[in-house]
Amino acid sequence: MGSNIEKRSEASPSRGMILGKFMPPHMGHKYLIDFGRHYVDELTVLVCTRGCEEIDGEKRWRWMNEMFGGAGVKLVHVTDDLPQVPEDDERFWEIWRGVVLEHMPEGTDYVFACEAYGYQLADVLDAKYVPVDRAREMVPVSATMIREDPLRHWEYLPECVRPEYVKRVCLFGPESTGKSTLAAGLAKHFETVCVGEHARPLLDHKEGVCEEVDIPLIAKGQRTSEDALALQANRLLICDTDALLTCVWSEKLFGGYSDWLYGFAMEREYDLYLLLDIDVPWVNDGQRYLEEAREDFMVRCVRMLEKAGRPYLKVSGDWGERFEVAVRACDELIECHRSKYSQL
Secondary structure (H helix, E strand, O other): OOOHHHHOOOOOOOEEEEEEOOOOOOHHHHHHHHHHHHHOOEEEEEEEOOOOOOOOHHHHHHHHHHHHOOOOEEEEEEOOOOOOOHHHOOOHHHHHHHHHHHHOOOOOOEEEEOOOHHHHHHHHOOOEEEEOOOOOOOOOOOHHHHHHOOOOOHHHOOOOOHHHHOEEEEEEOOOOOOHHHHHHHHHHHOOOEEEOOOHHHHHHHHOOOOOOOHHHHHHHHHHHHHHHHHOOOEOEEEEOOOHHHHHHHHHHHHOOOOHHHHHHHHOOOOOEEEEEOOOOOOOOOOOOOOHHHHHHHHHHHHHHHHHOOOOOEEEOOOHHHHHHHHHHHHHHHHHHHHHHHHOO
């Protein structure tokens, strides 16, 4: 029996297909799909997810669309509870042939894959198998390797996937305790990015005066800035502040904070809180005005962290000591993460 390639006229567009779980998508998948879309005129990628899997299927579908939605690739989300290996069902290959033809009724000329199943799948589809980086020499990574230790294989994570695995460090505390300086120093040390205070540019035109209507704008702007910079982070994302600290400010300045603001703050989790102590000199930078209330503000910070159930490390001492303590805490965060996955 001749293959689809032999049967088709030279004028017909060539077709190819790829299927996978993409759990998560990584640069090896990108190479595979880029290879396929340059090899054929029309490439279909089946993103196969099930509800019981470790990484949410809708999230993977969104990542794949961010990566390839505008790349001339037809993406198909397959959510059926299908057999995963031939031992699961004696009709395994027949079932998968039906799934492919449901979304590619005209069939396919090529099956691109880095796994051996490509031979059998191509055979049942009357197509040709094109092995792509079977030895993983081009891009030496797999989804299993990523899941086991995403920080070690960071360079193989696409930009849109990185926020899923980045470790978030939040600096917390009163004014003039060195949060901004320490955040910038940590970002430089760990070769990553720092999320600055959104409140400063928002209030600059008002000479630093904060009104109650500014509070939700500060919280939302801070979160948005963090989400944007998480795409550029290198394993760690250093955050100068967060919405929980905005709750403290709202409480101090206006006597309380809204249920919305507290709920908004609780939506985002951080891997490490560094609470900066007030045992350093006060410095007036034009937007600070609670010099006499530092102790009270510190008490409020501790109370807020404990109310939210957020573990924290108190950082005291001079500027050099603070930096050393913070670096050590961040190093331990990374190593703890790696130890956790190495035991799985």
